[in-house]
Amino acid sequence: MAVDLRSVLTTWILLLAASSSVADNLAGPLVDQPLADQRLVDQLQLHGFASQGALKTSANRFYGDSPNTSFDFTEIGLNASWRLNPRLRLAGQVLYRRAGEMSDDEPKVDFALADIILTTGDSYRVGTRIGRIKNRLGLYNETRDVPFTHPGIFLPQVVYFDKVRNLILSADGIYVYTDLYQPFGLFSASLATGLPVIDKNVETAYLFGDLPGDLGPDENSWLASLWYYSQDERLKLGWSGAAVSLEFDPQQGSPLPIGPGTVDILYWIASAQYNTERWSFTTEYMAEPMQWRGFGPMRPDRDATAEGYYAQVTHRPLPKWQLMLRYEEGFGDRADRDGRKLEQQTFGLIPAKATSSRILTLGLRWDLNQQWMLKAEYQRHIGNFILSEIENPDFGSFEKHWDLFAIQAAFRF
Template structure:
């Protein structure tokens, strides 16, 4: 943990010890438990074809000792089958200053916080604030989550009332909080080298009213790679430079959401020697999600999610010719149907089924294993969640 994060950790602890003087103190949290069953894949479930260690939990505190100043922190626990090792860590940990003038707000925060890429990135780990158990992997990749999600740095933001809605914007900079999960999901094991953050820059703007939600995000994230002393690996880095365009439209009990990602993935080293040079691949991903809201707090949805590793090689044939790995590891087409039910304000039951062609986001992504991953595969997921606040 860096000096900056330790500083804000001390600040949070001092804040919670001073409860008696607090003008606004809030606690909140949640716990979610799920299960997954899959056919013709080991993604998340491993070799058993099922996983019951799908657990998420968080406990957060927000303290506002004076009008313009707030400190906030949350500890989280996450276990997502074979994709993430169980661990308790800071989910966010920051100090924030805001200034209000009329209906307008300007603010700045520093510490550890989540990025704002797309509609769901900053709240993707909370079952109640994401649209499904698994988010669309074309935009919210689970295997590369570590290289994008938790930012240690600063965030300048604003909220403005315009026309008949609200305009939010963020300008963020810093470094991402990298863990061993990234090494395992990308390279295939923690002994196959080590990733570290180089930089993260992002700009996000979003408009929302009662009928629609529109957003644009630009981000530039880079992680460096230190190769092991032996083996066929080389030091280098991975850089993502992407745009995400988001739109959501609501009419009565119906909702249509779509997001589109385009940009570049730039790779130096890793499995390529220095003389190979830079590998630059255009990124492409999008999804469309249609859902209806029924009586008794029930949601039904159907979604198509498409991801292509290299937009210049949409069918993966060039990938197969150059690597010998089947072409279907270069793209993914995911059809998902699902339902969410809120039996009360604090409880959520979610269920969904995925039918997938391709495996571009199946781990490990550098050297995938065709013997345990079919071209066409499926996954069923179930999760129950509870939240609290006081």
């Protein structure tokens, strides 16, 4: 069973902060109060961002009632970083996110951690992070909620699923990392374990509906990554992955004969990006082997491997303008790409068109200045794999061919 990390992590962070203050006092003579206050101001950094989007789809619901134009896409974040000494930094962010029916319109702790440098040398660094930590998955997951950090309004959905965003976004746990600096580039590796964040979106997606009961972590998740960055950071290559085990607790007295089943997930991404002064070429491949066990005769045991990949090109013709072209494909099971097998097994409850997505995206970004940015995006969709089951509970009403147009304004400080 999962270890209760949350209370342990809180205690660790408080002890680390206290020990840092003691270490500072032992390191030298006391300073005058005005100097100490100025030092605190220099060490503390505050930043934030806010964005508002509008979406229109020709069919299907995406981030709200998009067929009738949705404005239910808002993100507001406030983050702080406080370096207590050269080896210890505290950081956190509170995020308000409205994303149609996939969010509950409440501020959340996006991350809150202590970053500790354990040892360092001329060519290496080893550290650990403790708390709620952003998972290092793919090129974009750690900064996916900050609109300035990626070229489009939406990340490639066949790799970075917004419908199960919280499962892969962060975990409450411990993260160990090491960086090795070489003349030809940087190697970086990490290993983490912690409790994944499970919500109704995750339950509905992996159980194909809202079953009577609760889905939660069966044990701590494990995450690992290995990255290479060239010296000028033109080339980025990486592999990252996570192993998660979920356990379903059926509601007592439910009329549905659903057992206390488990869902085991291995989610990994291979990433590559090459940057020049005006061009960026990006591609990522995702595979997600999954196993369903013990749910009973209504949900027989099943194995499947979801798959997704994309190719993306961005061009900066002028310093403040950026164009983006992306093509992506995703499948609920790479052994059943057309979805016909699952449609037959579920007697048509899950139509074939719900198991795959092919998406062509055109995007435009305009950085007005350092604080303001505008984006516009058009997507052509074939299939419904990326759609949220919460926003679209009736699979039979899916439209296989549909269009999406979105605009977004963003501000940062």
